[in-house]
Amino acid sequence: MAIGDAGGISPELAAKVVADPEANADDLMVIGDRRLLERGAADAGVTLDLPVIGLDGVDAALPGGSFMVDLGNCDPDTVPQGKSSAGSGLAAVQNFRAALLATNAGHADVVFFTPFNKHAMRLAQPDYVDEIGFIDATIGAMQSGREFNVLDEVWNARVTSHIPLREVADRITAERIYSSLVLTDRIMRGAGYERPRIGVAALNPHAGDGRNFGTEDDDIILPAVERAAAGQLAVTGPIPSDTVFVRAIRGEFDAVMTMYHDQGQIAMKLLGFDRGVTLIANYPFPIVTPAHGTAYDIAGQGKADLGATRNAVKLGRKLALMEERTGRSQPCGKLSDLFARALDRAAEWEKPVT
Numbered sequence: 001m002a003i004g005d006a007g008g009i010s011p012e013l014a015a016k017v018v019a020d021p022e023a024n025a026d027d028l029m030v031i032g033d034r035r036l037l038e039r040g041a042a043d044a045g046v047t048l049d050l051p052v053i054g055l056d057g058v059d060a061a062l063p064g065g066s067f068m069v070d071l072g073n074c075d076p077d078t079v080p081q082g083k084s085s086a087g088s089g090l091a092a093v094q095n096f097r098a099a100l101l102a103t104n105a106g107h108a109d110v111v112f113f114t115p116f117n118k119h120a121m122r123l124a125q126p127d128y129v130d131e132i133g134f135i136d137a138t139i140g141a142m143q144s145g146r147e148f149n150v151l152d153e154v155w156n157a158r159v160t161s162h163i164p165l166r167e168v169a170d171r172i173t174a175e176r177i178y179s180s181l182v183l184t185d186r187i188m189r190g191a192g193y194e195r196p197r198i199g200v201a202a203l204n205p206h207a208g209d210g211r212n213f214g215t216e217d218d219d220i221i222l223p224a225v226e227r228a229a230a231g232q233l234a235v236t237g238p239i240p241s242d243t244v245f246v247r248a249i250r251g252e253f254d255a256v257m258t259m260y261h262d263q264g265q266i267a268m269k270l271l272g273f274d275r276g277v278t279l280i281a282n283y284p285f286p287i288v289t290p291a292h293g294t295a296y297d298i299a300g301q302g303k304a305d306l307g308a309t310r311n312a313v314k315l316g317r318k319l320a321l322m323e324e325r326t327g328r329s330q331p332c333g334k335l336s337d338l339f340a341r342a343l344d345r346a347a348e349w350e351k352p353v354t
Contacts, residue, residue: 001313002099002113003032003040006079006088008294009304010114011040016306017114018066019046023310025317026065029108032095033074043302058335069335071098073343081299089120093128097138098342103285104139105338106331109320111287112313115294130162131280131287141283146183148279149268149291150315154248155255156264157184157198168260169203169216177224177257184255185233187281190319199253200225200237201244201263208238221259245271274305277312279319286319288312 001017004010015037017023018030030037034052041048051067058069074091099111121128128134132145149156159180160171181198188196200221204214211218221238228235239247241258245267248256258264268276268291276291290308298304 001028001030002095002111003030003036003091004095004114004289005084005092005117005120005294006036006074006076007081007083007085007120008115008117008296008299010092010116010294011036011076012043012300012302012304013040013114013290013306013309015040015044015046015048016304017309017313018048018050019044020306020310023306023313024066027317028066029102030066030068031071031098031102032068033072033076033091034068034070035076036074036079036091037068039076043300044304045302055336055339058339069098069339071095071339071343082296084117084120084123084296086120086123089117089122090124092116093121093125093134094342096131096134098339100135100138100287101338101342102335105333107335107338108285110285110316112316113287113289114309115290115292117294117296132161135280135283135287139283143282145280145282145287146180148184148187148281149264150277150279150311151268151272151275153271154245154253154268155184155188155196156268157255157257158259158261158264159257160260162261165260169214172203172216172220172259174220174224174227177221178227180257181224181228181233181235182231183282184257185228187279187319188255191315192318193254195234196254197234197252198236198255198257199239199244199248200235201241201256201258202238203241203259205240205242207240274307275311276308277315279315281319286316288316288319 003014051063052070054070073094079085079087096113102108103111136144147161159177160168185196202217204217208214208217217238225235225237241263244256278289278291280287290312292308
């Protein structure tokens with residue numbers, strides 16, 4: 001578990017996870033600054049009984065059960081609560097990088113992080129765009145991941161994510177839609193769906209209205225849906241985006257695939273802001289986080305709701321079992337070297353794959 005933005009509710013949520021028996025199954029490697037976690041525990045009003053290991057001790061025999069690796073990288077006295085700062089952004093980048101490197105090397109099975117603030121992370125690392133680009137560069141991914149938003153009622157997959165709206169129509173292709181459908185089907189089967197039913201949202205109003213409002217729905221989305229259906233995937237579409245989530249909530253679909261970020265995010269956050277999980281998949285291990293943000297307005301007040309965070313940890317464990325069945329390699333590389341790399345501000349990072 002990587003502790004996220006120090007200026008928001010992330011330290012409080014991290015402390016609540018450790019203290020919550022439903023979330024902490026004695027299998028957590030908490031990564032961050034011990035002092036920050038202690039501040040989070042004070043905000044949350046919880047007492048933590050968690051072994052803490054410094055960087056000089058991570059290559060020795062690790063304790064059984066949950067423990068913390070103290071990177072010593074974020075003095076709470078230097079990081080204001082309730083707003084973004086370069087200090088909180090740097091610590092979040094380093095914690096996330098450390099968790100990714102350790103998990104990619106086989107020392108953990110899933111990456112979970114409490115919420116980040118991208119503005120703070122850009123103050124520390126100006127080329128930070130989003131989590132997917134950062135993950136790609138950090139682990140040298142051969143292909144980029146995809147984001148999913150998950151509620152008990154419905155999943156949301158999307159074809160494009162953090163790009164300007166004016167670029168969406170140019171970025172969606174039949175091949176990208178098809179590969180997204182195949183990935184969604186595979187990931188949801190790993191989460192327990194026998195044959196997930198996927199409704200595919202149209203790009204244009206009224207699904208193009210017979211080409212009156214655009215041609216992408218007929219010329220790009222429909223061929224991808226037909227190809228997926230021919231491959232025995234349970235897919236339907238394109239469906240006007242103003243009704244597709246209504247049909248999903250009524251039980252017709254297990255997931256909705258949208259063409260761009262807010263086309264799905266608005267619906268999902270209205271349905272379950274305090275319960276939703278963001279899953280980043282298509283890597284050798286699952287990456288999960290609560291779907292809400294850093295909530296600067298309530299930072300330090302002990303009001304952070306644990307619901308979405310607990311759901312994220314639960315989903316991560318379930319998906320990690322699927323990865324385990326596919327055969328993860330044995331751990332490689334010394335943790336001390338991986339964490340030193342994560343803390344190196346001068347490190348050269350490869351450009352994200354496209």
